[in-house]
Amino acid sequence: MLSTISRASVKPTQMASRAFVSTWNAVPQGPPDAILGVTEAFKKDTSPNKMNLGVGAYRDDGGKPYVLSSVKKAERLMLEKNMDKEYAGITGVPSFTKAAGALAYGDNSPVIGQDRHLIFQLAIAQSISGTGALRMGAEFFNAWYPHAKNIIVPNPTWGNHIPIMKNAGLSLEKYTYFDKQTNGLNIDGMLEDIHKAPKNTIVLLHACAHNPTGVDPTKEQWDQISKVIKEREHFAFFDMAYQGFASGDCTRDAYALRKFVDDGHQVVLAQSFAKNMGLYGERVGSFSVACADAEEKARVDSQLKIIIRPMYSNPPIHGAHIVSTVLNTPELKSEWLGEVKTMADRIITMRNKLRGHLENDFGSKKSWNHITDQIGMFCYSGMTPQQVDKIKSDWHVYLTQDGRISMAGISSANVKYLAEAIHNVTKD
Numbered sequence: 001m002l003s004t005i006s007r008a009s010v011k012p013t014q015m016a017s018r019a020f021v022s023t024w025n026a027v028p029q030g031p032p033d034a035i036l037g038v039t040e041a042f043k044k045d046t047s048p049n050k051m052n053l054g055v056g057a058y059r060d061d062g063g064k065p066y067v068l069s070s071v072k073k074a075e076r077l078m079l080e081k082n083m084d085k086e087y088a089g090i091t092g093v094p095s096f097t098k099a100a101g102a103l104a105y106g107d108n109s110p111v112i113g114q115d116r117h118l119i120f121q122l123a124i125a126q127s128i129s130g131t132g133a134l135r136m137g138a139e140f141f142n143a144w145y146p147h148a149k150n151i152i153v154p155n156p157t158w159g160n161h162i163p164i165m166k167n168a169g170l171s172l173e174k175y176t177y178f179d180k181q182t183n184g185l186n187i188d189g190m191l192e193d194i195h196k197a198p199k200n201t202i203v204l205l206h207a208c209a210h211n212p213t214g215v216d217p218t219k220e221q222w223d224q225i226s227k228v229i230k231e232r233e234h235f236a237f238f239d240m241a242y243q244g245f246a247s248g249d250c251t252r253d254a255y256a257l258r259k260f261v262d263d264g265h266q267v268v269l270a271q272s273f274a275k276n277m278g279l280y281g282e283r284v285g286s287f288s289v290a291c292a293d294a295e296e297k298a299r300v301d302s303q304l305k306i307i308i309r310p311m312y313s314n315p316p317i318h319g320a321h322i323v324s325t326v327l328n329t330p331e332l333k334s335e336w337l338g339e340v341k342t343m344a345d346r347i348i349t350m351r352n353k354l355r356g357h358l359e360n361d362f363g364s365k366k367s368w369n370h371i372t373d374q375i376g377m378f379c380y381s382g383m384t385p386q387q388v389d390k391i392k393s394d395w396h397v398y399l400t401q402d403g404r405i406s407m408a409g410i411s412s413a414n415v416k417y418l419a420e421a422i423h424n425v426t427k428d
């Protein structure tokens, strides 16, 4: 009979001495994510004063994550309906995608509307929030864009845009956007770079509340951008992650997208409900393509399905049902529109307070106009990477290395502390 040694009787030292080279031995340590890595560092800090101004996630004035009342009511209605948990179709929950398209393009849009002549037919698929929509879009361009697969993105842009586009096989360059001198938009540089990009370049545009700068083109500037993109036969790829967060008004924030459609651009759009409905972890968004007619829409739909199915089969349904319930229930929709405005207004109040404390309480001699001039969730503060390191180590204030402050993470209770911290690290 073979003698067996029970596992419990093997001493740990004997087990450790067994010759063993892991298959993953040569896997190098990767860097932390530029945005989500900030939250990891923040969590490890034990200071009672610590502030997380890294990730763009809304907090209420008590600094707590905020679940919208319209969302809670929608979930209650969903519970009452005793809904099943069957798979959605590959392109998602139809009542969601229909309502999402209408919110972005407008009820009477020439892509979907009833009253006006349809110039496009919208192919739209539910996505894993904005990131998933962007990736789906990049994969679609890589597979089917009939020209060179070049995309240009603003400098700077949301950090994740770059690997999303490159990993899907697009070749990426940047166009001038932010002017460090004025902390505003360099419209001439932007128009020039878009103009000189090779014909048929894909141009990524932040529809509103530009991330990370908080600087958006004016309506007149959007009209100029639309014109140059048309002239050069480029293709407009909109990323709309913050509809409602720029001005507090979802219609106003959709100006650029709708203007481009009116100007006859055959746009594509990545849309997210993470911020404006506070559905961060639900991962709900959409990717849409303006198509020439119903027959083309059917072909595009079929290819979106072919992209989605091997990646994640079909999207999660809970968040989509929340959005659909809110947008398709008139009382909930109007409550939600009010809540979007409340969130945007709280951020504007924090901008005013932060600037006021810097200038009046701490007597900073620097110009802080940009804090109140910029819009949306972020303030591109102008702090250098060294100042960011210092505010983190000395004041326990966490933000991304580019000096971007997530304004939504500031509250009445800590705005003065933040102003003192910023003043201290920027005064020399």
Ligand code: LMR
Binding pocket: 035, 036, 054, 055, 056, 057, 158, 160, 211
């Ligand atoms: C951000 O820019 O902070 C957000 O879009 C969250 C993220 O995923 O990066």
